[in-house]
Amino acid sequence: MPAPLLLLAASLSTSFVNYSGSLVAGQLTSNSAYPVADFDSKCSSIASQLNNSIPNATIRFAELVTQGTNITFTESDRDPSCVVEPFFLPASLIVPADVCRISLDVQTSGRSGIHMETWLPRNWTGRFLSTGNGGVGGCIQFPDMTYTSSLGFATVGANNGHDGFSGRSFLNNSDVLEDFAYRSVHTGVVVGKEVTKTFYGYEHTKSYYLGCSTGGRQGLKSIQDFPEDFDGVVVGAPGNQWNKLMDDFSHIFNLTGTPDAPSFVPAEAWLNIVHPDILKQCDKIDGVEDGVIEDPHLCNYDPSGIVCSEDSKATSCITPEQADTVRKVFSPFFIGDEFIYPRLVPGSEISDALSMVLAGDVASAEWFKFVVNSDPNLDVKTLGPSDWKKCIAQDPFNISTFKGDISAFKNRGGKLLSYHGQADSLVSPENSEIYYDHVSSTMDLSTSQMDDFYRLFRISGMFHCFTGPGAWNVGQGLFGDTSPGSDYTDPKNVLMATIDVRARAGPEAPGLGQAL
Numbered sequence: 001m002p003a004p005l006l007l008l009a010a011s012l013s014t015s016f017v018n019y020s021g022s023l024v025a026g027q028l029t030s031n032s033a034y035p036v037a038d039f040d041s042k043c044s045s046i047a048s049q050l051n052n053s054i055p056n057a058t059i060r061f062a063e064l065v066t067q068g069t070n071i072t073f074t075e076s077d078r079d080p081s082c083v084v085e086p087f088f089l090p091a092s093l094i095v096p097a098d099v100c101r102i103s104l105d106v107q108t109s110g111r112s113g114i115h116m117e118t119w120l121p122r123n124w125t126g127r128f129l130s131t132g133n134g135g136v137g138g139c140i141q142f143p144d145m146t147y148t149s150s151l152g153f154a155t156v157g158a159n160n161g162h163d164g165f166s167g168r169s170f171l172n173n174s175d176v177l178e179d180f181a182y183r184s185v186h187t188g189v190v191v192g193k194e195v196t197k198t199f200y201g202y203e204h205t206k207s208y209y210l211g212c213s214t215g216g217r218q219g220l221k222s223i224q225d226f227p228e229d230f231d232g233v234v235v236g237a238p239g240n241q242w243n244k245l246m247d248d249f250s251h252i253f254n255l256t257g258t259p260d261a262p263s264f265v266p267a268e269a270w271l272n273i274v275h276p277d278i279l280k281q282c283d284k285i286d287g288v289e290d291g292v293i294e295d296p297h298l299c300n301y302d303p304s305g306i307v308c309s310e311d312s313k314a315t316s317c318i319t320p321e322q323a324d325t326v327r328k329v330f331s332p333f334f335i336g337d338e339f340i341y342p343r344l345v346p347g348s349e350i351s352d353a354l355s356m357v358l359a360g361d362v363a364s365a366e367w368f369k370f371v372v373n374s375d376p377n378l379d380v381k382t383l384g385p386s387d388w389k390k391c392i393a394q395d396p397f398n399i400s401t402f403k404g405d406i407s408a409f410k411n412r413g414g415k416l417l418s419y420h421g422q423a424d425s426l427v428s429p430e431n432s433e434i435y436y437d438h439v440s441s442t443m444d445l446s447t448s449q450m451d452d453f454y455r456l457f458r459i460s461g462m463f464h465c466f467t468g469p470g471a472w473n474v475g476q477g478l479f480g481d482t483s484p485g486s487d488y489t490d491p492k493n494v495l496m497a498t499i500d501v502r503a504r505a506g507p508e509a510p511g512l513g514q515a516l
Contacts (some may be wrong), residue, residue, distance in 0.1 A: 033152075064101075089143065095146055117158075217235075232498035237464055252363075269318055282301060350427050356426065
């Protein structure tokens with residue numbers, strides 16, 4: 001099992017770690033390594049060139065976007081449901097560097113296709129990068145595209161084969177599901193690299209990937225099935241063991257019940273009663289009382305001290321039945337004697353959990369309706385062990401993304417940097433440790449041998465992908481380029497830590513991050 005972030009960082013050479021809280025990697029120049037003298041005119045003419053050279057592709061438009069432009073995305077750019085303010089997927093954003101923005105559609109089968117964009121920076125470094133997606137959504141991660149293109153990457157992003165945050169398009173269409181499982185990212189990479197070459201007149205020098213959650217799973221899927229696609233991959237909170245994750249959402253609902261059930265713990269109780277008691281028991285384990293549980297493995301929380309009688313009117317305690325729910329939520333998921341999925345970790349209960357997995361509903365409802373059972377009218381509140389086993393067995397297009405042999409990626413010099421917030425309530429951070437151990441065991445590699453190409457960093461106090469009480473901002477994208485006080489124009493982040501690692505021992509260690 002990989003060491004906690006701080007212990008691992010302390011064990012590495014000081015040439016790799018800057019303890020002021022930055023990542024140390026190869027220098028990123030602000031000057032173009034591949035200057036294009038006629039950049040503006042090339043952007044004006046690239047659409048006609050591509051229409052004749054990219055198979056199964058239709059160019060929507062190509063336009064020059066200058067530094068400082070505020071782009072407001074229209075419904076033709078993405079589905080309105082993709083707008084999640086203020087930061088995650090905003091309705092508009094400011095582009096910090098000149099880019100040629102190319103929008104195109106690519107057919108992937110007779111009844112499926114992707115919408116994608118390629119952002120080509122004026123100051124191109126020769127590097128190519130693909131972004132990922134989130135949840136079951138089909139939303140281009142424009143903030144990530146803005147962020148990475150401003151760092152000199154020729155960047156692509158796609159809609160995962162469908163539009164919007166709903167998975168309804170999966171219903172009775174295995175081709176759309178195949179796009180979601182893997183084909184959207186791979187197609188975007190193949191087409192994006194060709195677009196990049198056509199525009200600049202050069203092959204890219206290195207290829208990278210950046211994604212979190214579903215985007216993390218997509219990055220691992222690329223490593224497992226298309227090891228030639230990327231030289232360096234950064235994945236956060238990857239949702240692999242996907243089918244079991246969908247089961248776990250249903251399982252947690254069965255534990256909590258609906259908001260009117262005696263077993264249900266309301267949000268205010270999690271926030272004002274349970275969470276403070278967890279901190280009381282576990283915050284000081286690391287020797288510092290700072291509102292952050294450094295290592296959830298060491299927190300064996302017992303809610304007995306906050307239990308009152310069933311008929312109590314007190315607002316500072318929970319009932320015995322609610323306490324039993326708390327205990328079960330913080331326990332691993334088994335079907336009989338078979339381990340299925342790791343627990344929700346103590347300290348994560350105040351994050352996304354309150355609006356999703358602990359909200360008294362089934363967070364994976366659409367997956368069971370539109371994929372597992374192909375029944376949009378399915379009552380997901382009645383799901384149980386037989387349904388969960390069915391979900392695991394189906395595994396369409398190996399969406400579980402749990403192959404342990406990634407030797408093809410390793411042997412070509414590929415580098416994988418994975419990070420996971422230790423207060424993540426959507427994808428258990430213990431899942432990343434399980435996969436790391438699975439790769440180590442399958443490939444018969446020691447931790448030091450794994451370090452040559454695969455590093456896993458546990459970031460204390462980080463929620464799912466970003467935010468949290470800890471020092472979570474390590475340049476992972478989403479809004480890393482626009483957060484107040486952040487400066488990621490030089491190598492202070494997880495993305496830049498993957499640059500030029502072929503000449504090093506492996507992906508470099510992230511620093512202590514920034515809490516914003």
